[in-house]
Amino acid sequence: MAEELILQGTNKEEVYQSLIPQIKALVADESDWIANLANTSAALKEAFGFLWVGFYIVKEDQLVLGPFQGPIACTRISKGKGVCGTAWAEAKTQVVVDVDQFPGHIACSSASRSEIVLPVIKDGQVVAVLDIDSEQLGTFDEIDQKYLEDLLTAL
Template identity: 65%
Template structure:
């Protein structure tokens, strides 16, 4: 695929379907994990105008900041701490309508209002998380969860099997 993103108008579901097809094409043949994660971050940020999109990668006993798009970010997160740390610990998606109501939320930016974090799995082992923030309350829903999990489980998990 050429390095050109086509963002369609339509429902959120239609936008995700279009983007997932483009991402599959973009990532096909590229073996560098960091390059691929960087492009995924850029595509998601551009397509949905999310406040912050990025990856944290498991390094020993911490999540360490990886490729991202957005404002300055927290560099390291402990297992079980904040939304990302809980997603890592529980190996489950965390869909948070109001980050201020989430016990132990780590505020990398006070402008972040809602968040979704999807664990990246290799088998049953979490090797990282996709973290997306919005500056709007209640921004993420089950459609986001469904398609972002599909992105992480169907597309990104294959990157770590090579």
């Protein structure tokens, strides 16, 4: 596959429908997990122009910053802390319409207004989380959750 995305659609769902198969094809034959996380972050950032897209990887008792696209970020997050730590602790996607209303939100960037964090689960354990931040309120919804959860099964 060429390292160029072909995006189609006029709404978010159509863009996901064209993007997700391309990301899955991109990572299918690559055995290096970090490379796959990096390309996934880049593809999502390119397709949607989100403020920040990246992964935090579970290392012992913390989430540690992994491949990402966007401004500099928090390096370590404890389990149960902030949106990322909550997604890890609960092994459940967190869709946050307004980060200022999320108890204990960790403000790595003051520009972030809404967020979605999805756990990456392997063999029944959360091994990482995908974190996506937007500069707009209410960016993320069940459409994002559906397509991103599907995407994470390929990583």
